[in-house]
Amino acid sequence: xxxxxxxxxxxxKASKMLSIAGEKKNDALKAIAKALTDxxxxxxEANKIDLENGRQNNLSESLLDRLMLDDSRIKGIAQGxxxxxxxxxxxxxxxxxxxxxxxxxxxxxxxxxGVIGIIxxxxxxxxxxxxxxxxxxxxxxxxRGGKEAIxxxxxxxxxxxxxxxxxxxxxxxxxxxEDTSRQSSVELMCLTDYLDVLIPRGGKGLIRAVVENxxxxxxxxxxxxxxxxxDESADIDMAxxxxxxxxxxxxxxxxAIETVLVHKNIAEKALPVIKARLDEKNVQIRGCxxxxxxxxxxVIPADESDxxxxxxxxxxxxxxxxxxxxxxxxxxxxxxxxxxxxITKDYKNAKKFTSVVDSAAVYVNASTxxxxxxxxxxxAEIGISTQKLHTRGPMGLNELTSVKFIIEGDGQVR
Amino acid sequence: xxxxxxxxxxxxKASKMLSIAGEKKNDALKAIAKALTDxxxxxxEANKIDLENGRQNNLSESLLDRLMLDDSRIKGIAQGxxxxxxxxxxxxxxxxxxxxxxxxxxxxxxxxxGVIGIIxxxxxxxxxxxxxxxxxxxxxxxxRGGKEAIxxxxxxxxxxxxxxxxxxxxxxxxxxxEDTSRQSSVELMCLTDYLDVLIPRGGKGLIRAVVENxxxxxxxxxxxxxxxxxDESADIDMAxxxxxxxxxxxxxxxxAIETVLVHKNIAEKALPVIKARLDEKNVQIRGCxxxxxxxxxxVIPADESDxxxxxxxxxxxxxxxxxxxxxxxxxxxxxxxxxxxxITKDYKNAKKFTSVVDSAAVYVNASTxxxxxxxxxxxAEIGISTQKLHTRGPMGLNELTSVKFIIEGDGQVR
Numbered sequence: 107x108x109x110x111x112x113x114x115x116x117x118x119k120a121s122k123m124l125s126i127a128g129e130k131k132n133d134a135l136k137a138i139a140k141a142l143t144d145x146x147x148x149x150x151e152a153n154k155i156d157l158e159n160g161r162q163n164n165l166s167e168s169l170l171d172r173l174m175l176d177d178s179r180i181k182g183i184a185q186g187x188x189x190x191x192x193x194x195x196x197x198x199x200x201x202x203x204x205x206x207x208x209x210x211x212x213x214x215x216x217x218x219x220g221v222i223g224i225i226x227x228x229x230x231x232x233x234x235x236x237x238x239x240x241x242x243x244x245x246x247x248x249x250r251g252g253k254e255a256i257x258x259x260x261x262x263x264x265x266x267x268x269x270x271x272x273x274x275x276x277x278x279x280x281x282x283x284e285d286t287s288r289q290s291s292v293e294l295m296c297l298t299d300y301l302d303v304l305i306p307r308g309g310k311g312l313i314r315a316v317v318e319n320x321x322x323x324x325x326x327x328x329x330x331x332x333x334x335x336x337d338e339s340a341d342i343d344m345a346x347x348x349x350x351x352x353x354x355x356x357x358x359x360x361x362a363i364e365t366v367l368v369h370k371n372i373a374e375k376a377l378p379v380i381k382a383r384l385d386e387k388n389v390q391i392r393g394c395x396x397x398x399x400x401x402x403x404x405v406i407p408a409d410e411s412d413x414x415x416x417x418x419x420x421x422x423x424x425x426x427x428x429x430x431x432x433x434x435x436x437x438x439x440x441x442x443x444x445x446x447x448x449i450t451k452d453y454k455n456a457k458k459f460t461s462v463v464d465s466a467a468v469y470v471n472a473s474t475x476x477x478x479x480x481x482x483x484x485x486a487e488i489g490i491s492t493q494k495l496h497t498r499g500p501m502g503l504n505e506l507t508s509v510k511f512i513i514e515g516d517g518q519v520r
Numbered sequence: 521x522x523x524x525x526x527x528x529x530x531x532x533k534a535s536k537m538l539s540i541a542g543e544k545k546n547d548a549l550k551a552i553a554k555a556l557t558d559x560x561x562x563x564x565e566a567n568k569i570d571l572e573n574g575r576q577n578n579l580s581e582s583l584l585d586r587l588m589l590d591d592s593r594i595k596g597i598a599q600g601x602x603x604x605x606x607x608x609x610x611x612x613x614x615x616x617x618x619x620x621x622x623x624x625x626x627x628x629x630x631x632x633x634g635v636i637g638i639i640x641x642x643x644x645x646x647x648x649x650x651x652x653x654x655x656x657x658x659x660x661x662x663x664r665g666g667k668e669a670i671x672x673x674x675x676x677x678x679x680x681x682x683x684x685x686x687x688x689x690x691x692x693x694x695x696x697x698e699d700t701s702r703q704s705s706v707e708l709m710c711l712t713d714y715l716d717v718l719i720p721r722g723g724k725g726l727i728r729a730v731v732e733n734x735x736x737x738x739x740x741x742x743x744x745x746x747x748x749x750x751d752e753s754a755d756i757d758m759a760x761x762x763x764x765x766x767x768x769x770x771x772x773x774x775x776a777i778e779t780v781l782v783h784k785n786i787a788e789k790a791l792p793v794i795k796a797r798l799d800e801k802n803v804q805i806r807g808c809x810x811x812x813x814x815x816x817x818x819v820i821p822a823d824e825s826d827x828x829x830x831x832x833x834x835x836x837x838x839x840x841x842x843x844x845x846x847x848x849x850x851x852x853x854x855x856x857x858x859x860x861x862x863i864t865k866d867y868k869n870a871k872k873f874t875s876v877v878d879s880a881a882v883y884v885n886a887s888t889x890x891x892x893x894x895x896x897x898x899x900a901e902i903g904i905s906t907q908k909l910h911t912r913g914p915m916g917l918n919e920l921t922s923v924k925f926i927i928e929g930d931g932q933v934r
Contacts, residue, residue, distance in 0.1 A: 204897075210890060212897075214913075220908065303908075303909060348933055351933035464539070464924070467927060471931055472624055472932040475933070476932070482626060483618075494634065494716055494922035498923050499628075510879070513886055514870075517758040518885075518887060519766075519769075519887040519889070520765060
């Protein structure tokens with residue numbers, strides 16, 4: 107058995123106890139929150155080594171910032187753990203059921219999935235966030251973080267394991283793969299005997315690598331080439347405001363927009379208003395010919411690749427369309443199925459857009475930035491699924507569960 | 521583009537119309553039912569060619585019987601189509617929703633998955649059964665049946681396509697791959713650009729081949745190494761009756777049992793009663809040492825492989841256990857996660873068994889043969905999922921759908 111196979115076997119064993127652990131899971135979560143706060147100094151020291159290594163390896167300032175942990179960030183993580191503890195336990199929830207004509211009582215209940223793998227990149231807060239969501243939903247977890255944060259991750263995991271043990275649960279409910287070579291990540295992707303599902307959290311490159319190489323089931327998250335379509339009847343100020351928010355409030359996240367489609371009959375009036383708002387944040391516009399005719403040569407000509415690109419930056423592609431059908435066809439062709447929005451006053455077009463557009467979240471007159479577990483009222487989120495099987499959209503605790511049918515009888519045969 | 525890629529593109533196109541087809545889907549189903557009945561003679565003629573080829577290729581009588589279509593079987597298929605037409609349409613069902621504090625109205629609704637592939641073996645009735653379940657749930661389907669039934673399948677598919685077209689829908693909602701070489705099946709498993717999910721229906725070999733080779737998402741169905749555990753407190757007659765039913769009413773199906781575990785304290789009384797019932801059908805028993813001590817040397821000694829085997833035949837493995845924990849541990853080790861049952865009068869043991877055993881269907885005092893879409897009240901079934909993601913247990917129309925969040929606002933930004 108390799109090191110990772112051994113971890114898999116331990117996780118499987120821990121998951122069996124955890125699936126029936128009930129209230130002890132919350133004891134463990136509260137113990138984790140307290141231990142993280144109590145050991146803040148230790149975590150910060152470990153984190154300093156990562157930061158120092160990062161500087162020596164010339165990590166960018168923004169990456170160093172994502173890596174950095176201080177007192178206030180650790181308090182934030184601990185607070186998040188307590189919020190998960192306060193959520194209702196999904197395990198055991200009755201989804202449906204009833205008595206069949208033959209007297210059999212059938213109940214469909216939520217059960218944990220089993221063992222979940224999480225592969226993530228530099229941010230060490232994911233270590234705690236992901237672990238506690240898995241723990242609360244009754245799943246054992248194997249974490250595989252990036253090498254940049256390995257010292258922070260080891261420290262945080264050790265603290266969590268001690269806390270879990272202090273609550274009377276198996277410390278192997280949460281494990282961290284300490285080997286950050288490519289080999290360890292490939293091995294995790296192929297751990298079919300022990301891993302029930304693998305969730306990648308991070309950039310496009312990571313997610314593609316996992317989806318293409320994994321032999322275990324994967325939940326694909328996060329790719330967001332999101333669109334706003336400005337309908338002929340749109341309120342132009344609302345359109346400009348939503349586009350400004352969806353593009354600039356946090357351009358690096360997956361629910362930010364990348365392309366705006368504008369009905370040709372409103373383009374001449376709307377585009378200058380939209381551009382004026384985007385100029386406040388120096389957003390670079392890449393436009394089709396029609397857009398450039400209206401907005402002038404300062405707009406960079408867009409080519410095919412612009413419709414496909416998730417910029418994650420202060421860049422926006424803009425295209426005029428002849429009608430709503432051209433808009434929905436463009437979206438069908440280029441969207442990653444994350445979030446799309448129509449700005450309209452027209453009832454029929456609103457209904458058409460929400461019915462025809464095949465994405466996880468389809469908006470009328472609101473910013474795509476709301477696609478988020480917290481904003482949707484799920485309480486916490488482990489990622490946003492852009493696939494159609496198992497779960498689609500923001501994934502909360504329920505989405506980390508499976509189901510089981512319990513059938514109670516008194517001797518029925520068929 | 522290969523032939524199969526072209527079929528994929530056509531299916532994708534058809535699925536877009538189908539996803540918003542509403543009542544036209546039922547018109548198509550009714551047209552299919554009528555056309556199958558009206559064209560029964562034509563189907564029987566095509567089927568005769570398959571039967572003749574089968575005989576020349578020395579297919580067994582039981583395989584020839586599964587392949588055979590006559591008037592009454594075709595009427596049965598048409599009746600099944602009408603029953604699916606009468607079921608509620610899952611598409612558009614609101615699963616949950618509500619108004620958020622910021623005024624956003626969020627609704628989670630069912631939508632079709634898109635394009636479904638079905639790989640199946642000899643029975644030509646699957647052609648119609650699977651196609652109409654996909655059609656009703658708004659999905660386009662690509663069928664890939666076995667070579668034994670190719671003439672029947674071509675005939676049935678052609679009739680269905682004409683009927684679909686007569687109802688005003690795209691005939692490519694249902695397509696059949698006419699090439700029955702291994703190559704065509706491998707190509708379908710890798711059709712990632714067009715296929716949203718692939719469902720294998722058939723024997724263990726087929727299912728393993730699909731799970732191991734597919735690059736598209738797969739829903740694993742059907743492997744059933746099912747168990748009955750006879751607890752110390754069991755009603756012995758009930759135990760014998762349930763075991764008799766679960767083993768012999770249809771030994772070839774996935775919800776039939778393969779192993780019986782008996783508490784050692786009841787074994788001496790229970791085993792002879794159970795054996796007497798099984799003798800009625802000449803069931804071969806393969807027992808552990810303890811079982812052989814009680815039942816005598818006519819019982820064949822069981823080895824490790826017997827605990828792992830899905831016989832699908834009049835053969836049953838029997839093992840005594842020292843307590844319920846040994847029973848649930850045996851099940852955890854050898855079960856395929858399909859259906860397991862405890863026979864008991866003890867409340868605590870009933871609760872323990874249903875809580876600890878991690879299978880799609882867990883029974884107290886009833887035959888595992890009830891694990892079935894019809895018996896569970898789903899109305900129709902495309903298979904029984906033994907995986908934990910997306911869906912577990914009998915799969916009806918709901919399980920052939922995904923979800924979408926629709927968010928309606930009046931200008932909200934974040």
